[in-house]
Amino acid sequence: MVVVLEKNATDKQIENIIKHLEDFGFAVHKSTGVQQIVLGAIGVKPDFDTRKVKILEGVAEVYRITEPFKLASRTFQKEDTVIKIKNVDIGGNEVVMMAGPCSVESEDQIFTVAEIVAKSGAKILRGGAFKPRTSPYSFQGLGEEGLKLLRKAADKFNLLAITEVMESSQIELIEEYTDIFQVGARNMQNFSLLRDLGKASKPIMLKRGLAATVEDWLMSAEYILSNGNRKVMLCERGIRTFETYTRNTFDLSAIPVVHKRSHLPVIADPSHATGLRDKVLPMARAAVAAGADGLMVEVHNDPEKALSDGPQALLPEQFEELMKHVKLIAEVIGRKM
Amino acid sequence: MVVVLEKNATDKQIENIIKHLEDFGFAVHKSTGVQQIVLGAIGVKPDFDTRKVKILEGVAEVYRITEPFKLASRTFQKEDTVIKIKNVDIGGNEVVMMAGPCSVESEDQIFTVAEIVAKSGAKILRGGAFKPRTSPYSFQGLGEEGLKLLRKAADKFNLLAITEVMESSQIELIEEYTDIFQVGARNMQNFSLLRDLGKASKPIMLKRGLAATVEDWLMSAEYILSNGNRKVMLCERGIRTFETYTRNTFDLSAIPVVHKRSHLPVIADPSHATGLRDKVLPMARAAVAAGADGLMVEVHNDPEKALSDGPQALLPEQFEELMKHVKLIAEVIGRKM
C-alpha cells in the first residue's frame, strides 16, 4: 500500500499515520520529496480496507499495490489453466463451442437441437432447467425433468452438458446430471453459492455480472478457487451501460485483459450480450478474433415457439454458418476449433 | 404492446405479423398513417418477450405498454404501503432512522452503539451477522452469535432490529431474531432467495442492485410480493457509474420516481452510497429532502477498529448532529422524525 501525505501534513499527523500503519501490521518506508511525503506500507494483506488509512488526518491518497485476488492471478500461476473434461480441453489451443437452447423445453426439442449442434461441431450442449427470470410470472424451467433430458440428449450425441445452478440446495442434484455448472450473471456475487460450489467436484463457468469490473469478477472466481475447486472458467456476456440499441454492451476487451491478469479460460456469450439473433454471428467472430477460449451460443430448432429468449437464438442454418466462420478465424490466430 | 411496421412492409408481411400476434393471444388494432402502419396489440401479458415480435420481417419497433410489475405498482394499489412493526410505522408520515454498525462484532460494541443510536432517536438497530464480502479472505460475520447479540441489544434499548439474510437456508434462523430481513444489493436478483422470503412472515428491505434499473428493482420486489409477503420496503444505496471519487453514485431521483410508480416505502442508505464518512451527513439530508421514508446509516463507537466498513461509519457525535439536521429537514416537508 502506498500512502501519499497532504502537502501540509504536520509532524504529529505523520507520526500518527505511521503508528496506525504499524499497528495494522505493515512495515513502513518513508520517501521525502520536494513537495510531498510518500509512505510505502509493505505487507501482504490483499483484503485490507484502504479507507481505514484514507480517513486519517494528513493523508491525501492511498493506493493498494497488491491485487486483491491470489489464486486467480497470473502471478500465482503462470501457465494457463486447462480444464479437461472427458475428451474436451477448455483453455487449451482449441476454441470450444457450447451451444443449445436457452431452456430445455421437451425431449423432442432438446434432442433435435443437440443433433444440430453436434453435427456442426459443438462439443458442449447448453440448456437451462432452473431459469433465473426477472419476472416471477415467466417460465421458470422444467427442473429435474429438464436435467434428465439434457443429460440424455448430450449422451446420445456425444456432447458434454452445461446447465445453470441457482442455489446451493440444487448443487447435489445438478451435479448428477451436468458436466459443468453455470453461475449466471445475477448470481456472480451470491457468495454463499460460490462458496458451496468451491466444494463441488465439477467445473464451474462463472458469468460476469452486469455491473462487475474485471476485478470483481476475478474476486468471485477467488471464492470458488479458495474453497477448493480449481476448475473455474469465466464467461463474458455483456455489461450494462447507457446504450439501449443492444441488450447489453459486449466488453470484448475484457478477454485479453483477463488473459493478462489471470490464468483462467474465458468463454464469450454473444447471444446474451447482444440479445438479437442478427448480431450473434458478427459478435461471435469478433470474440474468437479477440482471443476467447470458447463460445456459448443459443440455438433453437423453432425459436418462435421458444419458452425463453427465442429472439436471440440462432436458427440451425445460421449456427452452421457461424461455425464455418469462427473455425476460419480461429485458424488465423493459430488455434483450432 | 405497440408494433410499428417498416415503411415498406409488404401486405404479406403485415398479414404474417398480425397472425403471430393473434397466436400469441393478443387482440390487434391496425392504424394506418400517411407513412407508416402501427398495430396495437391488446392483452394483459406483463412478461411477454417483445423481441418475439421484433424479429418478424416487416417490424420496425415494438413497445411494451404495460408495466411488467403488478403488485408493486401504484396502479394496483393507490395508497402508500405502511409497514407496522410494533410501535414503528414505515412508509407513513414519519421518517424512520435505522442505524448501527456494519457488523456485530462483540457484546460490548453492539450495546454501546445501540445505546448511542437510541439516545439520538433511531428506531431500528442495524447490524450484520452474515456478511457478503467481495473477498473470501475478509471477516464474514459472527453468525448466530451475532444475531443473538443484536436482538439483546435492540431489546435493551427498545429498538427494532434489521439484519441481512444471504441464503434461503438462513431464513428460519434469522427470523427468530430479527424484525426486518435485509436483502443486499448483490442478492437483489437472487430469485431463489426472493421467492423464499416471499413465504417468510417478517418484512423485507430490498436493496437496489448496483446495475439495477428502477424497473428491475420493482420486479425483484414483485418476486417477494407475488409469493405472499406484502411487507416490502426498498432501499436506494447507490448505483455503479464511471465516477470513482465516490464508492457509488447515490441516485436520489429514484426516490420520487419510485414513489410515483409504486406504493412501497423507500429507505436511503448514504453510508454505502458514498463510502466515506464526511459525505454521509450532506447526503442523508439530501435523501430526506428528496422524500425518503427512512434512512439507514452506519454508526460505530470506534470506527478505526471496526472489522468492516469502518471508514464510512459515523462517530457518535456526528450521528447526533445528523439526527438534528434531518429532523429539521423532515419538518420543512411536513414530516416528522
Next chain:
Amino acid sequence: MVVVLEKNATDKQIENIIKHLEDFGFAVHKSTGVQQIVLGAIGVKPDFDTRKVKILEGVAEVYRITEPFKLASRTFQKEDTVIKIKNVDIGGNEVVMMAGPCSVESEDQIFTVAEIVAKSGAKILRGGAFKPRTSPYSFQGLGEEGLKLLRKAADKFNLLAITEVMESSQIELIEEYTDIFQVGARNMQNFSLLRDLGKASKPIMLKRGLAATVEDWLMSAEYILSNGNRKVMLCERGIRTFETYTRNTFDLSAIPVVHKRSHLPVIADPSHATGLRDKVLPMARAAVAAGADGLMVEVHNDPEKALSDGPQALLPEQFEELMKHVKLIAEVIGRKM
C-alpha cells in the same frame, strides 16, 4: 508518481525503469519490501502520462500522486472562491437562485417569466439565445435578438443574466449582454472554447459533461483558469447512466466531493438532471441540503407552448413553492437564500 514493480522484476529491468524515470525528470526513491519493490518518483508534472511508465518491462502498476489540476484545487487555494457580480455573491453564505425559461422566445414571454422569478426571490435570469439541440431540425434560438430581450428583462426586474455560449465567435457579442457565460454539458471538453473563455472578462458557469468524472470537470475548469479567468463556477446537471426513468442521473454527491477538492462554487440544475417537472421540487430541495451554492431551474409561464424543454419547466406557482422550501432548507444548514 508511485511505481510498483512486478514481484519477479530483474535487476536489469529495475535499472532501466529508474533510468527512464530520471530521464523524464523525476527524482527516484526505492523502497524494498519483503515481496515487492516500490519506486517513488518525485517531481511536479501534473500532466505526465503515467502509461509511459506502465508499459516498461517489470512494472506492475503506476499511480499518479499529484492531482492533475492546480489552480482549481483546494490545495492551491484554501478559501472558497466567491464570485461577486454587482450585488450578488456566488459561493458565499447565500444560496443563489438562477431561474427562467429554457429559451428566450419573445419579449412578452421573457418579461413575464422575469417578473415571476424576481418576485419569488431569484437573483439571476436564465434564458438561451443560442441553443445546442441534438436535432438539426429543432428550434436553435433567437440569436442576438434573444440576447437583447434577456438583457432588457433582467434589467427591468433588477436581475443578473446568464446565457449559453456555443462557440468562440459568439463570445464578444454575448459578453455585451450577459453577466455570466454558461458552457453547456456537451461543450465541457470543447477545449478551444474553454481557452477563449479564459480570456473573457465575465464569469463562467461550466456544466458537467454527461460522461465527465469530477476530475475531468475540474480539468476543464483548469483550462479557463489557466488562461486568466478566475471567475469560474461549476454546475452539476446529471450524468448519463443505465437508468432510463429519469433523463439523467443527478449526482448530488458530487457537490460535497467538489467542495472538498476545489474552492470553486457549485450550482445544481434539477431541471436538466431529471427532465420532468414533478421531480424538480424534491431534487432542488435535495441539492440545497447537499450543499449546493445555487440552483438553476427552468420556469415558464406557459410550458405547454415552450419552444424547447417545456416539460421540465416549472409553472409559476410551483416555482414559488420551490423557493419557500429551499429557503427553509438553506436555513437548516446555516445558509441564507
Next chain:
Amino acid sequence: MVVVLEKNATDKQIENIIKHLEDFGFAVHKSTGVQQIVLGAIGVKPDFDTRKVKILEGVAEVYRITEPFKLASRTFQKEDTVIKIKNVDIGGNEVVMMAGPCSVESEDQIFTVAEIVAKSGAKILRGGAFKPRTSPYSFQGLGEEGLKLLRKAADKFNLLAITEVMESSQIELIEEYTDIFQVGARNMQNFSLLRDLGKASKPIMLKRGLAATVEDWLMSAEYILSNGNRKVMLCERGIRTFETYTRNTFDLSAIPVVHKRSHLPVIADPSHATGLRDKVLPMARAAVAAGADGLMVEVHNDPEKALSDGPQALLPEQFEELMKHVKLIAEVIGRKM
C-alpha cells in the same frame, strides 16, 4: 408517436389529450382495448419532444415511432454510402487502414512513420496537428506546421491524410492540407462545428462521444448531412463505463447496429478504445471480424519518446503483424484489405 393512456383516464382527459395532439399537427387514431386505450399520433415530426405529451393528465407512456434522424437512416438510403477519395473507397468491399502517430511531431518522425505504414498496406496517414488534451498544460500540437508535414509525408508515400479539426475557425486552413476531417469524441456534440463542417467539401470522420448512444451519434451525423456534406463516416473508439482496467469500453456491437440503422461507413479505433498497446492487436482483429469498414490505429517509430499517447502506439513490427492478421480476417468474411 404512440400514446398509452392511464387505465383510469377520464373522458375529459382523453378529449384534452386528443385536442393537444391535433394542435401539435398530428392525425390521431384511437384503439380501445380491454383494459387500456392507445392513441396513435401520425405525422412526420422527427424532433417532436414527446415529453410535451407525457406531462398531460391521463397519459401513462409515450413512444416516438419515427427515428429522429432522416438523412443518416437506412430508411432514407438503402445502399451503403461509399466515399471515394482519389483511389480509395471507404465503405465498399475493402477494409481501409488508417495509421500513423497520435501527433505530428517532426518531419523526421512523420516521414518515418508514413513509410512504415505505407509499406504494410495502410492507405491513409493519420496525424494530429491540433490536439484536444484534457490538460491545458499538455502538448497541444504543431498547428499549421504539423499540417504541412502531414501533407508532405502523405504525398511522398502515396497516402491520403486525415487530421483533427477542433474549431470552425480552423476549417479553411485544414481543408487545404487534409483529405478527411476528423471530429474528436469530445466534440461530437459541438453542434456549431458540425454545422460548419456540413458546408465543407471534404469528407468527415465523426468519432463517437464517450457518453453517446448510437442514436445521439447518428443525430450528430445528421447535423453534417443536413447542412450539405454527404461524405460522413463514423468511428467507434470506446465509450465510458464503470470498467477501469481499460481506458474505455470498446463497443464493437455498435458496428453491426449502425450498419442496420444507417448507410454510413463505420471505422473502428482500437488504440483509443483500449489505451494500451498490447490490447490493440486482438481488438483490431475483433473489429474487422465484427464488420468494421476500416481501422484507425496509432503507430510510432519510437513510442517512448512520443509527445502524446505513446503507450497506445504500436511499434512498426507490431503494426506489420496486425496488418497480416486483419487481412486474413477480412478474407474470412469475404472482404479485401
